Amino acid sequence: MTYVDGYVIAVPIANKDAYQKVAEAMVPMFKDHGALSVTECWGDDVPPGEVTSFPMAVKATADETVVFSWITWPDKATRDVGMKAAMEDERMAGMDPANMPFDGKRMIFGGFEVIVDA
Numbered sequence: 001m002t003y004v005d006g007y008v009i010a011v012p013i014a015n016k017d018a019y020q021k022v023a024e025a026m027v028p029m030f031k032d033h034g035a036l037s038v039t040e041c042w043g044d045d046v047p048p049g050e051v052t053s054f055p056m057a058v059k060a061t062a063d064e065t066v067v068f069s070w071i072t073w074p075d076k077a078t079r080d081v082g083m084k085a086a087m088e089d090e091r092m093a094g095m096d097p098a099n100m101p102f103d104g105k106r107m108i109f110g111g112f113e114v115i116v117d118a
Contacts, residue, residue, distance in 0.1 A: 002036070002117060003079045006070040007109035010060035015101035016042065019067065022101060029091045034082035036072045043067060058106045067102075079111065 011019045023040040030038050043065035046054050054066040073079035086092060 001075065002114040003073045003076040004070050004112045004114060005073070005079060005083065005109065006068075006112055007107055008054055008058055009067050009069075009102050009104075009107040010055070010058040010064040011042075011067050011102040012064050014063070018101035022095070023069070025091070029089050030071055030082070030086055033085045033089070034073060034078045036074060038071050039069060041068045057108055076111070076113065 020040070020042075023038075027038045043054070046066045048055050054060075054068070055064075058066060060066055071079075073082060
């Protein structure tokens, strides 16, 4: 069954182009290591909540939006091997966390087993 790595992150609206550039650069690397697809979604209608919300979850400020993203893998075994390889890939080594167009400390991420895919 398909496996998904997902994440939510706050990105400054002014950094949209820079974020998109980084995201696009990561696609071939993840696909080279077995990913089926990489999807990046820029927040367009992400309302604040009173109890919970995407913006609250990542402590988004007024000048930020939420990015919702996922990588689809054929299965968890492929993901485990592929993600480890991606983290060790020389293309990832060039991604200095200090120069990212977002605050990685506010990223929420995890791996998910697909239970419905209609």
